[in-house]
Amino acid sequence: MSSFLIAWSKKAVLEVQEYVKLCVALAKAATSRPFYYRDVVEQLDAIGVGSLTVVLLTGGFTGAVLALQSGMTLDQFGARSVVGRLISASMIKELGPVLTALMVTGRVGSGIAAELGSMAVTDQLNALRALGTDPVRKLALPRVIAGVVMVPILTVISDFVGIVGAWIVTVTQLRVASSVYWNSVVDALYPEDIWMGLIKPVFLGFALVSIACFVGMRTTGGTQGVGKSTTAAVVAGSVAVLVLDFIITKLLISLLY
């Protein structure tokens, strides 16, 4: 049992070491030439525009169901009219960033791991290196940049759609006046909340995409290995999003509030 634990610990430490090495390589690649602009634009489209539908649906329905649930709870205190405060604070500070990151992990993380994994097992990554191209620069960096740029933008869209979804439910189901809802939404918003809602997705976007690239580029074992990598990228990415969310929230609360 102890030998198993030692072997497992060694493997885990090695994985972390390799991930840190990838992050260092990404930092070096981001600050030196060559830079593949076209690939960055392609990835901005693939990760950002491609994830829009799922983020819109997630944000909209989350906001709507949050309004329904919090309406019931607030009714117990006769405070149905302040539902907007709860929606805006929850969506902007927490649900928007986390749910968007989780949805992007599911959609984009799996895709990146599968694509890079297939390239790894068919020697295409080695072919790139043989042709003088660094796969980290060509494949990983554009995806990570797209993740860092697009996840915050998608989060803002998700926040907005969530608040609109909640507004529809609040007005049609909870019978709260529209003006009361919007006043309540604005009243609850502080600059610190907005900063938190914008800073968190930057880190979450970096984590989920870099983990997917890391897992994908280290794929071995043929098509079965690609399947395992895809699962590992989504699982590791999702857990990383939730853990990182806690750490960054704790840090930002101590810094901003």
Next chain:
Amino acid sequence: MATSSSLEARLSRVKTLGEPIIAFEHVFLAFGDNVILKDISFELRTGFTKIFLGASGAGKSTVLKLILGLLKPQAGKIWVNGVRVDTLSESDMMKVRDDLGMVFQEGALFDSLSVRENVGYKLYEESDMPLDDVHRRVEEVLGWVELEEHIDKMPSQLSGGQRRRVAIARAMTFQPRILLYDEPTTGLDPITSITIDEEIVKLRDIEGVSSLMVTHQLRDAFWVAEKMAVRGPDGKVEIVPASPEKLEQTEFVMLREGLIAFEGTVRELRATDDPYLKLFLS
């Protein structure tokens, strides 16, 4: 084996036919407890061909990956084009790779790129060559492997043999002086294999490329060793039996249990009395 300094001096004059362009000196490589290469030393001379034979898992493809710097040995020295590559960083290795072309097993074409983009990849992405010149060069090399009409197809639309020929075209687009072939004919029918072998011979004899080929397809190995390409008076390239001088320019290396079990010409290989080699050749 020459001393390191004299070898480096010799490698710096690699443009001369017969001078060493690749050299391995007591190379050792293991993955954990699994020793792949125990003690490998050999030289590939400019304009010559070296054919690596051996059973599956003997470390043949590993030799190519070491030359390309995709793997690093735990001991020993490797020189490519006068540069010691076993100690080079990945960024410095990129310069060495400018003179190395590699044809991977199964081709390793980029699925998301067309034949044109695959073949011209290095020139499109890693050079400042004007686009018109790149297009011309891509069409030229595709003409060389007789695949001009497939220029706008995707790799998935090509047959296995066509994919290998595109891989050869991709490896030669930027005119490297060294070409590495990893099982270029494995899994192909005999007729298609001959077309690949012809390309290898043409590149060696017409373009003057030094090549290192890894295979366990003996028929193709002997074909490459015993044929040569000549340009006829009408400018057309013909494949003819190799001259005695040309026969000496192709050397066979047999890897066995991490060591070189045989090194010599096709004549020496055919005349060997070694029971393992005889079994392998039978």
